[in-house]
Amino acid sequence: MTFTAQVKVMPHKELLDPQGKAVMGGLSNLGLAAIKDVRIGKSISLQIEADTAENAKQIAEEAAKKLLANAVMEMFEVDVTPNA
Template identity: 85%
Template sequence: MTFTAQVKVMPHKELLDPQGKAVLGGLGNLGLNDIKDVRIGKNITLQIEADNADNAKQIAEEATKKLLANGVMEMFEVTIS
């Protein structure tokens, strides 16, 4: 079966997010001062061939740990459909 894995990768909350800060500054320059924080991450979609959803999730998590996310600086969440 083919499963779709959605991988959401975000910087750890404790770490500075320079892209988010730059976007926040830009929004302020546009007069959008009600926005108080911006965090920039990645959304990755994987098509996975697996026997079942649990195996597909395991494959997606392995790929994310090995290549798609930096465990020191980022956290991730995998959703299978």
């Protein structure tokens, strides 16, 4: 069975996010003062062949730990859905 895994990678909350700060400044300059914080991350879509959704999630988490996210600076979340 084929599953789609969405891996969301974001910088740790404790770390400075230079891209987020730059976007925050731009939004402020555009008069969007109601926005109080911006964090920039990445979304990665994986097509995984696996027997179960749990197995697909384990594969996606392994990929994130080994390559897609830097554990020192980033955290990640994995969401898996079956393909129709």
